[in-house]
Amino acid sequence: MRIGIVAPSSRFDRTTADRVQAVAAACHPRLELVFHPQCFLSWRHFAGTDEERGQALVDYANDPGLDAIWFARGGYGACRIAEDAIGRLGPNARDKAYLGYSDSGYLLAGLQRAGCAEIAHGPMPQDVTRDGGEAAVRRALAWLVERSPSALEPGLDPERPNAAFNLTVLSQLLGTSLEPDLSGHVLIVEEVSEQLYRIDRSLFHLTGNRLSAGLAGLRLGRCRDVPPNDPDFGADEEEIARFWCARAGINWLGRADIGHDADNKVVPFGRR
């Protein structure tokens, strides 16, 4: 099995790639992880220019010799390449699995909209740098290589399609050509480094959009590294999510085991 790795967002580095290769070699000796040379480019904020990042995704996604595409890391930049790159994907791209989260959500969304069937929200190579991050990488590989049930978020609805996104990323693609079709889905959102008033504001935006009208329900992953609110917001993220679900008539389905951390579980899109 061969998994191709591209970096559609921020800069990535070889040391991190080597650590991921070591984890993969230890648990899946016959697996080949292929880091696209683009992963190690640097242009401004990004892992190469928009053209370089987009072309790397197109090359690997269309390569019949690769079984899956793994996004190297988040940060920022996937929204700049997603529409154009996805528009250039051929039939070989439709049969692959795709895994990532955070800023990669722009691609997960656009790939879902483009009809790719095997998309999942879950750990990325960069997670190896977190405390306990090797476990996150092993979990990602367990899904990519074996579709191991142990890698999955434990509360996934077996009867309905699921999907997961970073809340800000999902909010910031609503109405664009990348907006996914989540009708009938249980949607899970997670957040990082956003103040509570911003979480409240993003949930106003999300629950006020037509995408939310078709949801089977909403679950909330972890909100990590929330900066202080001045003045105190007076409600935590769960109270905020319950408030907006109640206002919009969306089923509140509780918490979920995903987030910007090493415990981030895999959420395959669609029906199990």
Next chain:
Amino acid sequence: MRIGIVAPSSRFDRTTADRVQAVAAACHPRLELVFHPQCFLSWRHFAGTDEERGQALVDYANDPGLDAIWFARGGYGACRIAEDAIGRLGPNARDKAYLGYSDSGYLLAGLQRAGCAEIAHGPMPQDVTRDGGEAAVRRALAWLVERSPSALEPGLDPERPNAAFNLTVLSQLLGTSLEPDLSGHVLIVEEVSEQLYRIDRSLFHLTGNRLSAGLAGLRLGRCRDVPPNDPDFGADEEEIARFWCARAGINWLGRADIGHDADNKVVPFGRR
């Protein structure tokens, strides 16, 4: 002339109100500024509960004895009350002028959509606390009382309708019931306290939405207090705005004299 002041967002205080009264008394002796008692309430992050803030807006907007509504300050919270309050406005509300910016943009947008004709983006009472803020208050009053041309943003297009918003606020209301109709408009956006990658991301969102397809063009106000980007973003806010305009086929019409500062000029919505 009587102007009613309500606080749809964050907490406001009496000391600031007194300073604004003093400025108003000095330049418009016959003007009556009426601060709604709600301005001085406090609930969590906000100037009173959602119900209190919404009811104050409804009361004053529907009051035939008031000529204009001035939003006391920004912060956060107008999105939580806008749809419900605007839905309860009667004919007296349609004849009034409304002035504010920043978080008040949720109300400017919803009021435009509801057919109110005299809406403007410009200074608020809270601006009196800025360096040089008394000039901002005088400018706001010059528009509210006399529609003084000297208060206006100097580059407004005389032939086409204009509108102005905080970029994040506009991004975060796209697709909701508050989304304004900006077809044929010159849109001006400004920003504060957002990193350049976030400005880039918001402009992806805005220029990728159907609202942008109908714009006559885009102008960029000031982006204030931009926190550092790590790594360096490699482009300033004007290069970013030009990039997204070019990508989306929107006419780039240059900079504009608005922003989160005392120099913020007035942008009346619609045609002059």
